[in-house]
Amino acid sequence: MKHSKKMGINTICTHVGEIKDEQFKGAVSPIYLSSSYAFDSVDIKRYPRYFNTPNQEALCRKIAALEKTEDALIFGSGMAAVSTTLLAFLHKGDHIILQKSLYGGTYNFIMEECDKFGIEYSFTKGLDVNDFESLIQENTKVLYIETPSNPLLTITDMQAISDLARSKGLTSIIDNTFASPINQNPVDFGIDIMIHSATKYMGGHSDILAGAVAGSKQDVLRIWNIAKNLGGSLSDFTVWMLERSLKTLNLRVKEQCKNALIMAKYLEANVDIEHVYYPGLEDHSDHELAKKQMRGFGGVVSFELKDGIDAMEFQNNLELIKPSMSLAGIESTMLSPTKTSHALLSPEERENQGIKDSLIRFSVGIEEPEDLMYDIEQAIKKTVKALV
Structure with missing residues (x-):
């Protein structure tokens, strides 16, 4: 089902991205557990690590609809989504600015991995847009925020950050986990890329480990190009479970x-x-x-x-x-x-x-x-x- 702007949120949660059961007419999406698909005389050469199995593609359509973006990708964990996205937009010699209050796993990734890749980083002293602007260098590529933050629930001004990023030609990335697409859609304020630990509100039942990224087709393709090499894809059973969970988000x-x-x-x-x-x-x-x-x-x-x-x-x-x-x-x-x-x-x-x-x-x-x-x-x- 194609997403329509006129759809209500519960309708999007329930129906967008569902797979029709053409054979038995079941009410829920069938699950395709195959890890091996035909490669000849097919429109799409499907392979689980390429994020393009039927259930993976369907779930991505639902997440994109919820975040009001063109495209989305799902990952094996929230940290897989974070690390893959950052490595897609940062290379040796680049610089990233992050807000001071962050999820511990993200902070630890920056501190332990960025130096190995020759990526420079700075943490803001505060959450005002001036705290970010004062740290911008010639090699700065990304502004990274998390709002509400984990665990002190500080709020960062998304519009101010996106305006700053666009004025400087930078990419803005947000961890939108704590809000979920129900409480806010950062794209409405100009943020480029939304990241989720789908383990949390998207899954919602303490039985799923997953991550998600949403953004423009161009940005998601850039993330996919490294994601297929890093291998952080999600099993189709968990994909099916997550699609089920999103119906009641x-x-x-x-x-x-x-x-x-x-x-x-x-x-x-x-x-x-x-x-x-x-x-x-x-x-x-x-x-x-x-x-x-x-x-x-x-x-x-x-x-x-x-x-x-x-x-x-x-x-x-x-x-x-x-x-x-x-x-x-x-x-x-x-x-x-x-x-x-x-x-x-x-x-x-x-x-x-x-x-x-x-x-x-x-x-x-x-x-x-x-x-x-x-x-x-x-x-x-x-x-x-x-x-x-």
Whole structure:
């Protein structure tokens, strides 16, 4: 099915990119698990590593429609999407500018791999467009942002960054994982390339590992040209699972956003919580910017416990919310970024990003908020009682 601008978001999620079952007339896309296809007398020479199996192509059409772009590619993980995209646009002697608050895996890739390829890099001191502009050099090729950021949920002005990039002939790239295409479409603000850890909201059920990239046909072709050599493709069974999951993306994310705002307000009023990070709160420093460029504020809330309340002990005392890696599943989870997503950073690097041992990243699911509140309260009571 071809994408139409007149389609509603749930219709896009459900129908764009589906494969018709011509043989048995099934209601869902058939799955093609073959790793070997004919090469003679065919229009397309299909090969899984070339990202062009029937299920791969169908899923890419759905993701492109969700991000309002011409094309898309899917990968075996979010980091495969990140690394392949960066290596497609950066070569020896080139320079990239990245915002200071980034997913730990991305930061670690830059720090450990770029020097090997002769790629120069700079991290901004702040998130204002001037922080990016002041770092531009003659060999700068890419501006890289992440908004909302992981885990402090800072907001970067997408329009300002894209305007700067275009005025200097640079490529703008965004990690759009935390927002998902439901809460924002960066292409509306002029961003060139959107990257997702599809493991998160796109998958949404904590059972898929995948990545995605969306952009113009020209940019996606450039990424494909190196992707086919690096081999970060996705198995067709997982592709089929992800296409299935995307059908409920809008329904899931809207419920998670609604619950996250309720939980953020609850945590803000809790005497045992030191600070809450959520762009949907009116006192968040980036609230007005978030309102301008987002349709919803996301399903992740980060917060710091008061001094004396051990973050790991608190999480171990939870009964409903799962202390668990990753995020964005329909079940609520919590984790300590210092021990998980940002564990590869040094203590000094984490401190520079404002990530403390007391910080907890709360991925809000679709449970009733009252049940989540009860679980948090009982876990705090147990943790405090153990200290007495």
